[in-house]
Structures are given as C-alpha cells and as structure tokens.
Amino acid sequence: MFASMRSRVRAWITIGAGTVAAILAANLLGAFGALPEPEIPVFAAGQEIETGQWRVTPLRAFVTDQRIYDAPIREGQKALVLEVEMTNRTAASTTDYFTLFKHGLPVGEESETPFVMLTRDPSMTPELHPAMKERVAFVWALPESATSPGEIPFSVNTKTYKPIDNLYGVPGWYNEQELGRLVIPVSEASG
Amino acid sequence: MSAGAAVSTGAAEIGQSERRWRRRSLWALLILLPATLALGSYTPVKWLFAAKDLFPRDVEPGSTVRFGGSDWKLEAMLTTKDTGSVKLPENAVPVFVDFSVTIGDPDLQKLWTGCRITLADAAGRSWLPTSLPILRYSDDWSDCNSATFSGAAAGATLKIREAFVVPKDAIPTIEPTLGLGSERPYYLRFLRAKD
Amino acid sequence: MIGHRLANLAILGLAAAICYGMQTSKPHYADLTGPIPVRGGMGDDVKARLFQLRVDKVEFAKILAVSEFGKDRTLTTGGLWAIVTVELAATNSTTTISEATWQGPTGLGYRETERLAMVSGLPPFTVEPGLPARGRFVFEVPPSEISGATLLVSNERAFALDSQARITLDGLRLKPDGTPEMVADIYDMDEPIQ
Numbered sequence: 001m002f003a004s005m006r007s008r009v010r011a012w013i014t015i016g017a018g019t020v021a022a023i024l025a026a027n028l029l030g031a032f033g034a035l036p037e038p039e040i041p042v043f044a045a046g047q048e049i050e051t052g053q054w055r056v057t058p059l060r061a062f063v064t065d066q067r068i069y070d071a072p073i074r075e076g077q078k079a080l081v082l083e084v085e086m087t088n089r090t091a092a093s094t095t096d097y098f099t100l101f102k103h104g105l106p107v108g109e110e111s112e113t114p115f116v117m118l119t120r121d122p123s124m125t126p127e128l129h130p131a132m133k134e135r136v137a138f139v140w141a142l143p144e145s146a147t148s149p150g151e152i153p154f155s156v157n158t159k160t161y162k163p164i165d166n167l168y169g170v171p172g173w174y175n176e177q178e179l180g181r182l183v184i185p186v187s188e189a190s191g
Numbered sequence: 192m193s194a195g196a197a198v199s200t201g202a203a204e205i206g207q208s209e210r211r212w213r214r215r216s217l218w219a220l221l222i223l224l225p226a227t228l229a230l231g232s233y234t235p236v237k238w239l240f241a242a243k244d245l246f247p248r249d250v251e252p253g254s255t256v257r258f259g260g261s262d263w264k265l266e267a268m269l270t271t272k273d274t275g276s277v278k279l280p281e282n283a284v285p286v287f288v289d290f291s292v293t294i295g296d297p298d299l300q301k302l303w304t305g306c307r308i309t310l311a312d313a314a315g316r317s318w319l320p321t322s323l324p325i326l327r328y329s330d331d332w333s334d335c336n337s338a339t340f341s342g343a344a345a346g347a348t349l350k351i352r353e354a355f356v357v358p359k360d361a362i363p364t365i366e367p368t369l370g371l372g373s374e375r376p377y378y379l380r381f382l383r384a385k386d
Numbered sequence: 387m388i389g390h391r392l393a394n395l396a397i398l399g400l401a402a403a404i405c406y407g408m409q410t411s412k413p414h415y416a417d418l419t420g421p422i423p424v425r426g427g428m429g430d431d432v433k434a435r436l437f438q439l440r441v442d443k444v445e446f447a448k449i450l451a452v453s454e455f456g457k458d459r460t461l462t463t464g465g466l467w468a469i470v471t472v473e474l475a476a477t478n479s480t481t482t483i484s485e486a487t488w489q490g491p492t493g494l495g496y497r498e499t500e501r502l503a504m505v506s507g508l509p510p511f512t513v514e515p516g517l518p519a520r521g522r523f524v525f526e527v528p529p530s531e532i533s534g535a536t537l538l539v540s541n542e543r544a545f546a547l548d549s550q551a552r553i554t555l556d557g558l559r560l561k562p563d564g565t566p567e568m569v570a571d572i573y574d575m576d577e578p579i580q
C-alpha cells in the first residue's frame with residue numbers, strides 16, 4: 001500500500017518536472033523570438049540575387065496606364081511593372097515565381113498576385129526552364145488613383161528545398177520567407 | 192485461507208490469465224486483420240465500381256431496355272462518305288451511332304452523368320466518340336452529354352447520335368456500348384443482328 | 387552475468403542498426419508510385435500501357451514560325467527549339483497523350499513548350515486504336531542539354547503506377563562539341579508533319 005503510494009508520488013513528481021521543463025523551454029524560445037531581428041539585406045537594381053529556386057537580376061520598375069506586354073490589366077487600372085532577368089536554378093521547368101516579389105503598396109488584395117509575362121513574346125505565366133535565362137515582367141494591377149511614390153520597396157522571398165516532404169515524400173520547395181528588400185526607383189510611364 | 196497463500200496463488204493466476212489473453216489476442220488477429228483489410232478497401236472498391244464500366248448486359252438487336260431510368264433503343268449504326276472538310280486517314284471509317292431514348296425519370300443530371308458511349312470490337316479494342324467535326328449538329332440530334340443537360344421532361348423522346356472514327360478492319364465486329372453514372376459498374380452492350 | 391549484459395547490448399545495437407538501415411533504404415512513396423519506365427531508342431516502337439510511340443526525327447531551329455488565328459508570328463528562344471516528330475498509336479482504347487519532357491544528360495527536365503497555344507499537331511494528342519497518328523513535341527533547350535538527352539512521354543503530367551516512355555535520343559547528328567550539326571534558322575510549324 002505504502003509502496004504503491006510512494007511510486008505514485010514519484011510518478012507525479014516526474015510528470016510535474018517534465019511540464020515545468022516544457023514551459024521553461026517555451027518561455028525561452030518566446031524570449032528568443034522577441035530579440036531584435038537581424039537586419040535584412042537590401043538589394044538594388046542590377047544586382048544579382050540568389051533566392052534558392054531563382055537567380056534573378058531586377059532591371060527596372062515603372063508605373064503605366066498603357067497596355068504593357070499584353071498583361072490583362074483592366075480599363076481603369078494602372079500597371080506596376082517590375083522587369084527582371086531570371087534563371088531557373090532547379091532541375092525542372094516551373095512557374096513557381098508568383099510570390100518571389102511582393103510590393104509594399106497599401107492597395108487591395110486583388111493586386112497582390114502579379115501577372116507574369118515573358119517579354120520575348122508576351123506569353124502569360126511562362127514556364128521557365130532550367131539554366132535558361134529569360135527576361136520577365138511582373139505586372140501588378142493598381143487602382144487608377146494609386147500614385148507612384150518614386151521608390152517602391154519590394155520584398156524578395158525565398159523558399160527552402162526539402163528532399164522529402166512530410167506528406168508524400170516528394171522533393172519540393174517550401175516554407176517561404178523574406179530574403180531581403182529590393183529598393184528600386186519607379187518611374188511614371190514606360191522608360 | 193491465509194493472506195500469504197492468497198497472494199502467492201494470485202500471482203500464479205495472473206501469469207496464467209495473462210498467457211491465456213495473449214493466446215486469445217493472437218487468435219483474434221486472424222479475424223481482425225482480414226476485417227481491417229475488408230473495411231479499409233470497401234470505399235475504394237465502391238468508388239472503382241462506380242467509376243468503371245465493368246460488367247456488360249447484352250441487349251438483343253431491336254429491343255428497348257430501361258437504363259438510367261429511361262428506355263434506350265439502338266436505332267442504327269451508319270457510315271458516311273461525306274466527312275465535309277475533315278480528311279480522314281486512308282483506313283479510317285466514320286461511324287454514327289443513333290439511339291432513341293424515351294425519358295422515364297427526368298432527373299437526367301443525376302442519372303446520366305458520366306454518360307459514356309463507345310464502340311467495342313471483338314478483339315477487345317474500344318473507341319470513344321471522335322473530336323473531329325464530322326458530325327453536323329442539328330436540332331434533331333444531340334450527343335449524350337448535352338442530352339443530359341437538355342432538361343427533357345418525362346415521356347419525351349430524345350434522339351442521341353455519337354460520331355466515331357474506327358479502322359476498316361474493326362467494322363465487321365464493332366458493337367455500341369452505353370455506360371451511365373447511375374448504373375455503373377453495369378453497362379449495356381448492344382448486340383448486332385446476325386447476318 | 388557481464389557476458390549476458392554485453393549480449394543484450396549487442397542485440398540492442400544490432401536492432402538499432404537494422405531499423406536505421408531499413409529507414410534509410412526504404413523506398414519513398416513517390417518512388418513506389420512513380421513512373422514505370424519503358425525504354426527504347428530513336429526509331430523503336432516503345433510500348434507503354436495505353437500507347438505506343440516511335441520517335442522518327444529530331445530537328446533544331448533558332449526561330450519558330452506559327453500562325454495563330456490566321457496571324458503569323460515568330461517565336462525566339464534563349465536556347466534552341468527542338469522539334470521531335472513522333473508516330474503514336476493507342477494500345478486498346480482511345481487515349482490522350484499530353485505530357486513530354488526533354489531530359490538533358492545531367493537530369494535537367496525541360497517540359498514541352500506552352501508558348502504555342504493555338505497551333506495544331508501539338509499535344510494533347512487523342513489517338514484511336516488501329517489509327518496511328520503523327521505529331522510533334524516542341525521544346526526549348528540550351529545547346530548543352532542536347533547530347534545524351536532522353537525524351538520522357540506519358541499520358542498525363544501527374545500520375546501514379548502507370549508507364550512512361552523513355553526514349554534515348556541516340557540518333558542525333560551532333561558536332562564534336564555536342565551541339566547539333568543542323569540548326570534551321572526558321573522552322574515553319576504550318577508545314578504538314580512528315
């Protein structure tokens with residue numbers, strides 16, 4: 001009777017200690033999270049950026065109300081265009097570039113996903129093939145009232161390669177995070 | 192009975208009953224494992240049966256059969272020399288398959304979805320309707336999938352025509368088949384009249 | 387007693403090693419359900435489950451000329467256009483062949499181009515039993531990915547437990563540096579397939 005009592009107490013103490021350790025660890029991690037983030041790199045036009053899947057060189061950016069590269073911008077909208085040269089660093093043809101750049105303009109959700117156009121001959125959402133450099137235009141639709149502030153900060157995002165994903169065991173690119181900022185002058189109308 | 196004796200026999204009994212349960216559990220596996228397999232494969236097998244034309248039901252030439260809530264009759268199998276602007280390969284023959292269908296249950300969108308008409312020959316080959324524009328559409332005829340969405344009322348008679356392109360050597364033995372979503376895995380095989 | 391313990395430890399270690407070995411050598415789900423290769427060379431009839439394929443010729447060009455909706459246009463590329471002419475046949479039932487990849491010597495995969503949307507004679511090909519048909523697959527490839535390349539053809543892009551034709555492009559006429567001997571300046575996609 002007493003023997004079992006003692007073992008029960010010991011078990012409770014063990015469980016309690018485990019919980020305390022877990023809470024401590026969580027707090028510690030939380031504390032680390034609150035530490036100031038390291039400065040993220042800032043890229044400039046003409047600089048080659050390596051983002052995991054892509055090697056990309058931003059060339060120029062502009063805002064226009066003209067039809068540009070046949071992007072389906074509707075009547076009464078403006079187009080924010082970011083032209084880049086990019087090379088697929090992976091082993092397969094892909095169109096996984098829609099979140100590569102995100103502009104920091106406070107406009108509606110509608111304009112968050114860009115149209116991606118090949119400048120060679122305007123095909124929309126071109127598949128980019130491994131190790132073949134292409135000039136591509138990211139085109140965002142903006143409301144007509146949007147003004148060009150002269151300089152638009154873009155965040156440049158990257159993904160991490162996993163040789164085996166957790167669901168199907170296939171290789172792929174996951175866990176998007178910000179790699180850095182691109183600060184590029186934005187001119188009004190085509191330059 | 193003293194307390195000490197009870198404890199010692201108790202320990203012996205635990206050992207024995209444990210062994211007994213172990214044996215029972217092993218026997219239970221013989222039943223449980225096949226049962227798990229059966230339960231786990233029930234849904235996939237059901238889906239497989241609902242998706243495929245697996246078992247034919249033969250239809251005598253000239254007869255009318257109730258299928259998918261309506262009465263189906265194979266009217267004719269024809270060929271044509273006039274394929275309009277479409278140029279077929281040398282050994283290819285266009286074949287039209289005509290049904291007349293008297294609607295029974297008018298809920299065609301539920302009963303007829305996945306309507307699949309094919310031609311099958313004696314060698315086990317089968318052909319789907321062609322995508323070549325050799326069929327000139329008219330108000331009289333529709334294909335099976337557009338008939339499904341025609342909103343035809345009960346008692347109406349629809350004329351359904353599908354166009355195929357098959358090689359010449361298949362012509363002597365081809366037979367039309369009809370599969371509907373609500374009737375799978377069974378499908379109709381329209382036998383040809385013996386010459 | 388100590389010998390006993392050592393034996394136990396050895397068994398435990400062995401079990402751990404076996405478990406680790408099984409974990410690392412176990413094929414992944416993607417490998418188990420991946421394409422089942424059917425191999426062949428140029429000019430061979432390669433028999434997949436639902437279709438049969440023969441690569442007749444491979445041509446290269448710098449520019450493609452196409453007409454879309456009656457409008458002529460030319461398409462350039464950063465590499466070369468590779469045009470693969472094939473003969474296709476269905477095995478037993480009408481089938482659609484839509485997916486082709488040009489695999490370079492080091493395994494880089496170049497999917498068939500999607501820049502020619504409205505040109506006839508391009509995939510997806512619907513093929514009927516007993517009625518073989520001819521078609522063209524068009525790729526954009528860098529000149530360095532031509533020598534030692536393989537053509538991968540399947541019914542669909544994503545599939546499990548089905549066959550994929552893998553044709554070694556062994557009949558290409560290449561220069562010593564691995565680039566093709568003949569590169570046309572312009573390839574006219576409106577010419578009938580021969």
